[in-house]
Amino acid sequence: MITIKDLHASIEGKPILKGLNLTVKAGEIHAIMGPNGAGKSTLASVLAGREEYEITQGDVNFNGVDLLSLSVEERAREGLFLAFQYPVEIPGVSNINFLRTALNEIREHKGEKGISAKDFMSLVREKSALVELDSKLASRSVNEGFSGGEKKRNEIFQMAMLNPILSILDETDSGLDIDALRIVANGVNQLKTDQNATIIITHYQRLLDYIIPDFVHVLYDGKIVKSGGKDLALELEEKGYDWIKNNTLN
Amino acid sequence: MEPVTKATLQVFRKKLSPAKLLLPSSFIDANEKELLEMDFPNSRQEAWKYTRLNRVAKINLESTPSSIIDWSSYLMVKDAYNFVFQNSECIYKSPDLPKGVSIKIGDEIGAMDWLSSINEGHVAKLNVAHAQNGCVINISNGVQLDKPIQLLFISDGPKQPNFWRNQLQHGKGAKADIHVGYFSKDAIDSYSNVHWSVFLKENSHLIMTKIQNDGDANYHFSTENISQLKDSNFTLNTLTLDGSFVRNDVLVKVEGENCETHLNGAYIMKENQHVDNHTTIDHIFPNCNSYELYKGVMDDKSTAVFNGKVFVRPNAQKINAFQSNANVLLSNDAAVNSKPELEIYADDVKCSHGSTTGQLDEEAIFYLRSRGISEAAARQLVVAAFMQDVFLKVASNELKSYIYQQLAVRFNLYLQEKD
Numbered sequence: 149m150i151t152i153k154d155l156h157a158s159i160e161g162k163p164i165l166k167g168l169n170l171t172v173k174a175g176e177i178h179a180i181m182g183p184n185g186a187g188k189s190t191l192a193s194v195l196a197g198r199e200e201y202e203i204t205q206g207d208v209n210f211n212g213v214d215l216l217s218l219s220v221e222e223r224a225r226e227g228l229f230l231a232f233q234y235p236v237e238i239p240g241v242s243n244i245n246f247l248r249t250a251l252n253e254i255r256e257h258k259g260e261k262g263i264s265a266k267d268f269m270s271l272v273r274e275k276s277a278l279v280e281l282d283s284k285l286a287s288r289s290v291n292e293g294f295s296g297g298e299k300k301r302n303e304i305f306q307m308a309m310l311n312p313i314l315s316i317l318d319e320t321d322s323g324l325d326i327d328a329l330r331i332v333a334n335g336v337n338q339l340k341t342d343q344n345a346t347i348i349i350t351h352y353q354r355l356l357d358y359i360i361p362d363f364v365h366v367l368y369d370g371k372i373v374k375s376g377g378k379d380l381a382l383e384l385e386e387k388g389y390d391w392i393k394n395n396t397l398n
Numbered sequence: 399m400e401p402v403t404k405a406t407l408q409v410f411r412k413k414l415s416p417a418k419l420l421l422p423s424s425f426i427d428a429n430e431k432e433l434l435e436m437d438f439p440n441s442r443q444e445a446w447k448y449t450r451l452n453r454v455a456k457i458n459l460e461s462t463p464s465s466i467i468d469w470s471s472y473l474m475v476k477d478a479y480n481f482v483f484q485n486s487e488c489i490y491k492s493p494d495l496p497k498g499v500s501i502k503i504g505d506e507i508g509a510m511d512w513l514s515s516i517n518e519g520h521v522a523k524l525n526v527a528h529a530q531n532g533c534v535i536n537i538s539n540g541v542q543l544d545k546p547i548q549l550l551f552i553s554d555g556p557k558q559p560n561f562w563r564n565q566l567q568h569g570k571g572a573k574a575d576i577h578v579g580y581f582s583k584d585a586i587d588s589y590s591n592v593h594w595s596v597f598l599k600e601n602s603h604l605i606m607t608k609i610q611n612d613g614d615a616n617y618h619f620s621t622e623n624i625s626q627l628k629d630s631n632f633t634l635n636t637l638t639l640d641g642s643f644v645r646n647d648v649l650v651k652v653e654g655e656n657c658e659t660h661l662n663g664a665y666i667m668k669e670n671q672h673v674d675n676h677t678t679i680d681h682i683f684p685n686c687n688s689y690e691l692y693k694g695v696m697d698d699k700s701t702a703v704f705n706g707k708v709f710v711r712p713n714a715q716k717i718n719a720f721q722s723n724a725n726v727l728l729s730n731d732a733a734v735n736s737k738p739e740l741e742i743y744a745d746d747v748k749c750s751h752g753s754t755t756g757q758l759d760e761e762a763i764f765y766l767r768s769r770g771i772s773e774a775a776a777r778q779l780v781v782a783a784f785m786q787d788v789f790l791k792v793a794s795n796e797l798k799s800y801i802y803q804q805l806a807v808r809f810n811l812y813l814q815e816k817d
Contacts, residue, residue: 240783
């Protein structure tokens, strides 16, 4: 589904990603872990198309297309979804109005017809229930006045509405209490099919108790330095990131 | 910059026709003499500090014959009592009006029909000297209009001067919605000067919404003088959607207790466009509320001025006066001069003002795009959201959708140009 080859990216001339390789196939869940500053969020930003980052080397093949040549919105229409670490508050823009615009642009891109207001509203009801998001929140301004947990649930709600083929969850677990974490994880698990894939970016092992990854990768200093199964996350939790740092240095 | 001399105003007037409207001697008597002693104000005059008139002073106005236009394409709402002016002609008059409403046009208006009026400054004085057409609206006591009165003023042709003068007398307990639209067609260095005197009697309600959708080559000067008697409720929405140069002077005299005054404004400017909103709310009587909200979005090298004066006279206790001006700059070259002026001579009042200028939230635009929304649509959504609290004040849903439609047209055209 996505193949990242020798990806180098920098911001303001400072290299962050230094030759990252990763392949994710349909039906898989990958977790990317790593200490602060390893480049986890940079990876999410570069894949989503944030323009501040400069790609200095490498390429990304997403379902047969050159992802890096696409604009932000084209990536979304091709089926890429980023759940933000810090979802943005947009006063005055209604959550469901903008989602309907987004959904219709994605459908149009696929050559499908726009969704009717009635079908859209029943989809909203179904998908907001999935993350236990009050349907009143769904119709408010985007994230405005939402609690931290509500914002993250709103991200997963949007993911459910847009039905992407590759979702990248950027530190979706950070700042969540255990109940919110369970709700978010439950939402992600229910959206899982053998047609789509998920990349979970996280600092903590905790989320992986609820969403079981097929692969765990350790990102350190802009590269993946270790990959393994779900047990790697437990080992990391136990030994800490210093274990990786020391191994890498040696 | 060379100073504008007295001769400039006279040169500017050379080819203008004298007033066709019959005006009372109290308007005219001293007017011509004062005009001869006057000139275009320069930037040393406070009210024109940020609004340079050199460009205006240089234009060579000359009336040209009007073309045939399909005025219905300019209508903002479908169902209304319509009146359409094209240059100095009234080309459409609603054949029916509800009982208790009279609208006189052009030579139907006698000198006696005009109530007192403040004609200070060169803009108002030019209007008296050259008023070509306009209307006098009388809404009788207790009349509640079933649909809005819609007035279109269309400036047609290059170098076209237009001087329109209007008056509205709103009876006791009357209620009405007035939509006024200003447009231009084939304008090149054209000039419009429109003057309104509005009188609200006791306990009347009036919402006046003006859409300024002039093209890119028209200089538009608009003056509104409003007088409110006790228990009246007045709203003026000034929506400047397009226009190369727009000046709005609004004066509201609150001449009775228990009045409410709402001034709302939105302006969306680009390229070298300039908009100037000068407002004054004069609280003469106690126990009144006034609310003022102006918001602007400025792109390219456009400039805006907001000058909001609020007077609270010595005996006008228990006044609540709130004023806010917020701006978004879309480019580094756009500029806004925002100046609130509160003069308060009473001691038991609540007054506040605020002014902000910032940038469009790029993070919000990235967020919307990351959901599949095009950049153009994302920008439009965020701009519309910023302006929304002004648009929401426009009570008519039909007019609101007209505004959104104009915005969409404007943004699409605009983004295509930029690509």
